[in-house]
Amino acid sequence: MPHECTCYAASTIFIKAFKHCFLLGFHAENPNSMRYYHHSPTVSFGGGSIPRGVKYLLIANTIIFIIYFLSVQIRITPLLLFFHGLSLIPSWVVKGAVIWQPVTYLFLHSPLGFSHILFNMLSLWWFGSDLERDWGMKRFLNYYFFCGIGAGLCDVAVRLLLGNARDLITPTIGASGAIYGLLLAFGILYPNRTILLYFLFPIPARIFVLILGGIAFLSTFGAAGSGISHMAHLGGMIFGFYYLTFRPRLLDIDLMGRLKSWQLRRARHRFEVYMRKKDQDGPDDWVN
Known part of the structure; x- marks a missing residue:
């Protein structure tokens, strides 16, 4: 029953969120609602100087990854324990003693290779730069962390409801939830922007986002043992849609x-x- 309720709720929110990617003529009069920026279709991303907010995130994530990577290679136990405490662990979060984890896990990436951080940082640069230029640094960072924290909370909630004992102590790391929130915003605000899928196939941004969202949604039904938190990806998009629709006033402070x-x-x-x-x-x- 909990699994069915969770899947139903996720599917309802998913359908409501992604149908807006096709409303190309929509322009809300309510300042708290979504607005679309019709830039000329182009395949370039992150052109020009990197905005400050994106730059700060790139630098912070890269420095932390280098330290984490070296601590694993050299096996510096105190640092490994420190980074373990910064990851998102459901059983620790529930106890309420690690309120920083829904934020700090966003700055950690897998130290076993470079693909995880490379994909996230390239996506942050490509898709985040235009968003920050249009929104400004303050709103961009608010949105980024809102999606990232929301993604982490979704991951924790699902593992508490559906996971086993091992799931509750398995750490989650990575900024992918926040990145998926950026992808959603990009697809909604620049629906006609052209993206090269696999650097070969040009498709509109809205279709690209629908593909990623669909993959994240379907993957949540069979994610056990994959080592990837698909619920965090989907959660980042859900929280991103909520932010774009209702613009929480608390985040404007x-x-x-x-x-x-x-x-x-x-x-x-x-x-x-x-x-x-x-x-x-x-x-x-x-x-x-």
Whole structure:
């Protein structure tokens, strides 16, 4: 029963999400709804300078991967244990003692090869650059982490409901959930952009996204033992669709701006307290 309910819910959300990829003329008046950017069809991705948000993510992921890779090759036990604690482990998350894992797992990639990080970082560059140029760094990073964290929570939820004891202690790593969210946004916002499938076959972006989404959806029915979290891929797309449709207001909060405002108010309050105390003490003796 839990498996049937989960599959039904996933299929319902999947159908609702991907049917929007064909609504090419849609332009919402509601600022919280999806908008489409009709750029000229092209096969180029990530052209021009790399936007700051994408650049920061590329640098962070690459540096962490190099350290992780070397720690595995040299077998540096303390580092291996450290990275294990940064991966997403359902049994640990449920206990509530590792609230950082739904974020930190996004920066870890398989240290056994280069294909995992290569695919994710190329996709981040190709598809994320245009999104950040149109959205700005703040909204782009909000969307990226919203999809990535949501993908991780979907993976945890499914393994808690359907997994065995081993699934609950098996770590999940990688930014693929966030990347699939970027792919969904790219297919919705630039539906006519041409993508070279396998670098050979030109197809519209919306078709490319539908293919990837369909693969992720169907793979969730037989993902056991594959070593790939297809539910995280699908979860990233589901959370991406939710963000594009409803634009959660909480994610529009300028945290850095609020921090600076709080620091300014705190400094002003301290200055006022100091001036009042100084007035009460009278003028200093050395002042002429």
